[in-house]
Amino acid sequence: MPRLLRAAGLVMVPVLLIAGCNSSTTGTDDSPARPGASVSDDPIKIGGIVSKTTASGYSKADTDLGAKARFMMANDEGGVNGREIDYIGAEDDFQDPARTITAARKLVQQDKVFAVVPVSTVTIGGSADFLRDNKTPYIGWGTLPAFCDKEYGYGYNGCLVPSPGRTVSTSWPGLLADVLGGNGQGRSVAILAQDNDAGKFGLRTYQQAFPGAGFTVSYGKATVPGTAVPTDWSPWVGEIMTSNNGKAPDAVVAIMQTPGNIGLFTALKRAGFQGILSDATDYDPALLKQAASREALQDVHVFVQNMPFESPLPEMAKFKEYISKAKGSPVTEWNQSMMVGWNSADLFVAIAKKAGPNLTVESFQAAAANFQDHYPLVGDRKFPQGRTESFGCAAMVQLKGEEYSITSPYKCFPTVPFT
Structure with missing residues (x-):
């Protein structure tokens, strides 16, 4: 693949x-x-x-x-x-x-x-x-x-794919809250998506889902080009690193394809980001065969909507x-x-x-x-x-070295209204 x-x-x-x-x-x-x-x-x-x-x-x-x-x-x-x-x-x-x-x-x-x-x-x-x-x-x-x-x-x-007036699952924020100690209250998250219909819809969805789990969305934009991976991530990194009242947020969620995730996460690490990095696309053994992607995605928590294969x-x-x-x-x-x-x-x-x-x-x-x-x-x-509505069940896995491990077990979460 x-x-x-x-x-x-x-x-x-x-x-x-x-x-x-x-x-x-x-x-x-x-x-x-x-x-x-x-x-x-x-x-x-x-x-x-x-x-x-x-x-x-x-x-x-x-x-x-x-x-x-x-x-x-x-x-x-x-x-x-x-x-x-x-x-x-x-x-x-x-x-x-x-x-x-x-x-x-x-x-x-x-x-x-x-x-x-x-x-x-x-x-x-x-x-x-x-x-x-x-x-x-x-x-x-x-x-x-x-x-x-x-x-x-x-x-x-x-x-x-929730319609307005329906509900949206809190599974992703709920799992991140688990990773952060079990509670999203007082935690901040930055959400970055691509500048296309899918990215804008995803941003809208999770800007409503994360507060439902107690998070404050300190940054939310769908401005990354959807047709080409940026070579300079500094505009987004600079904004994210100061989005939490002048400080970095507790977590950064990327709603992008893998090339964009790799670019963003690499730039954030170089800028000294110490919080949680998360996406929903990078759970794939093929990534482990490539040194560049394996390094860029180290420690990233991946949102998985089925039981992880490590179960x-x-x-x-x-x-x-x-x-x-x-x-x-x-x-x-x-x-x-x-x-x-x-x-x-x-x-x-x-x-x-x-x-x-x-x-x-x-x-x-x-x-x-x-x-x-x-x-x-x-x-x-x-x-x-x-x-x-979604059944709202998911897990979180993390890449460590050359293996994925389950960092938050597969379970189901409640929904919140979607407007």
């Missing part, structure tokens, strides 16, 4: 994907019949849409692997209420809206899938109406409006076991894309089991309407709440 581009799709900060949402391309099925599985003992056919290939070189291909692994485990355990899952793999949409709708049409009209799982593309917005019109459930990481307030769309950890939980052991089994060879490096595919598939399996042996779209939707459980790799899953 290319170092400079990996963060574009990680979106541990939900807002990093919003700019890619496209809602201009829609379509409807000309046939009145709903394609897909119905009441029978036949396998449940599932297919996904994943941006395996992109113009930038960034790939989410391992999302496909993650889903394949989870469905494989389900079949090994007897299927869904006795029915096997026929996972036909994920279509590559090349992160292009036109190809996304083509992939959706193929899966629904030709392959006749029951559901589209996983969905891991920033261009799914243009296909949401088509999937709705064809009564096709779809599941992915809820980082886009297509997973919020949509009848057939589900985010495996809820809706991460000793048996569910994490199963995840690793089946990732290797699905790949057909031992896997020793884990990434967020794998987890996105796995967790998307797991939510489908959990809802489908609740729907009972007579699985139809109607029974699936009815089961999902009031679905609640606890899955350790995601936390508390609740619908219909998950249609409008």
Whole structure:
């Protein structure tokens, strides 16, 4: 996974994907019949849409692997209420809206899938109406409006794109408060984001979330160029270092892609910053192979919206076991894309089991309407709440030397109003 581009799709900060949402391309099925599985003992056919290939070189291909692994485990355990899952793999949409709708049409009209799982593309917005019109459930990481307030769309950890009048999670500030001794009261934080729609939305979100955990936002700007990494960080560093009544803040939160984080954190360290540095994109073993990034990100606390791979939980052991089994060879490096595919598939399996042996779209939707459980790799899953708000669960990890360690355990946090 290319170092400079990996963060574009990680979106541990939900807002990093919003700019890619496209809602201009829609379509409807000309046939009145709903394609897909119905009441029978036949396998449940599932297919996904994943941006395996992109113009930038960034790939989410391992999302496909993650889903394949989870469905494989389900079949090994007897299927869904006795029915096997026929996972036909994920279509590559090349992160292009036109190809996304083509992939959706193929899966629904030709392959006749029951559901589209996983969905891991920033261009799914243009296909949401088509999937709705064809009564096709779809599941992915809820980082886009297509997973919020949509009848057939589900985010495996809820809706991460709050609308005004809804709520925003306090998980990131809550975890930072833990790192700082358990309380954000009296603590200050500086938030820096990129000058684009995603950065501005992220800034707005966290300017409201951090005070909810007791922090004072001493600095908040979305002024870093979104198209090129600055070579001179002194304007931002100078402002940040004096933002807390002439002093440096207790923490600096970067809502940027990895190249920007590296530049900012390096400059802050050179300026003598002694507080907490945090971002939401730099949890990737590939960083450990490159001396420059490894050095720049030392001691940085990374916000992680799934159970960290270092967890000793048996569910994490199963995840690793089946990732290797699905790949057909031992896997020793884990990434967020794998987890996105796995967790998307797991939510489908959990809802489908609740729907009972007579699985139809109607029974699936009815089961999902009031679905609640606890899955350790995601936390508390609740619908219909998950249609409008995040489940609010996350952890904090820190890079020390050549290893990540968990600095604040995975747990769920309350929400605060978002205006």
